Amino acid sequence: MRLRNLAPDEMSEAQRRVAAEAASGKRGHVPAPLRAWLHSPEFGARAQRLGEFVRYDTVLGPTLSELAILVTARFWTSHYEWFAHKREAQKAGLDTEIIDAIAARRTPVFTESKAQAVYDYVRALHETHLVPDAIHAEALRALGEQGLVELVGVAGYYTLVAMTLNAFDIGVPEGERTELGP
Numbered sequence: 667m668r669l670r671n672l673a674p675d676e677m678s679e680a681q682r683r684v685a686a687e688a689a690s691g692k693r694g695h696v697p698a699p700l701r702a703w704l705h706s707p708e709f710g711a712r713a714q715r716l717g718e719f720v721r722y723d724t725v726l727g728p729t730l731s732e733l734a735i736l737v738t739a740r741f742w743t744s745h746y747e748w749f750a751h752k753r754e755a756q757k758a759g760l761d762t763e764i765i766d767a768i769a770a771r772r773t774p775v776f777t778e779s780k781a782q783a784v785y786d787y788v789r790a791l792h793e794t795h796l797v798p799d800a801i802h803a804e805a806l807r808a809l810g811e812q813g814l815v816e817l818v819g820v821a822g823y824y825t826l827v828a829m830t831l832n833a834f835d836i837g838v839p840e841g842e843r844t845e846l847g848p
Contacts, residue, residue: 669701680708681707681710684711687711687714693718693721697714698746699713699717700713701836702830713823720816720823724813725810725813726784726809728754728757729758729759732755733755733781734821735755735820736755736765737785737789737792737821738820739828739846741792742825742828743846744827744828744831745831745846746837746838747824747828748844749842752769752845779808780809783809787805787817805817
């Protein structure tokens with residue numbers, strides 16, 4: 667990691683509070699990007715609260731959220747994000763063939779319209795920074811207004827996570843291997 671990984675005895679009171687809040691929340695631990703964000707405790711506090719919401723509390727549910735996170739991780743080639751969320755996507759029931767296709771930068775085959783809408787929307791947003799009208803209309807039909815707003819929030823938050831992990835070289839845990847090619 668390109669920043670010091672702070673031990674609890676090195677943390678200020680504000681940093682300890684943020685780490686404790688994250689660890690006592692729905693995650694049950696200090697997430698990897700927070701190791702960097704703790705160097706700015708206010709930023710870390712706000713980011714980890716948003717992360718808890720977009721990870722666990724959107725109307726999208728775990729399968730669609732994890733799909734959006736994997737598309738984002740693949741776009742950024744964020745090895746830790748992929749490592750952590752591939753397992754979560756599998757637990758949420760996302761088909762292994764879909765996961766493998768995203769990893770290989772191939773277009774997956776979806777049998778469910780909501781998953782197709784999530785994939786198309788997040789991919790378009792990342793790749794072109796815009797969403798064509800037809801993709802937007804289909805996602806709006808499939809997910810509703812709240813779902814679509816929250817989908818953009820998931821993609822945006824996990825872009826922040828990917829950028830943090832990549833910028834500060836927070837890789838997969840020791841003994842684990844990276845799965846994403848260039």
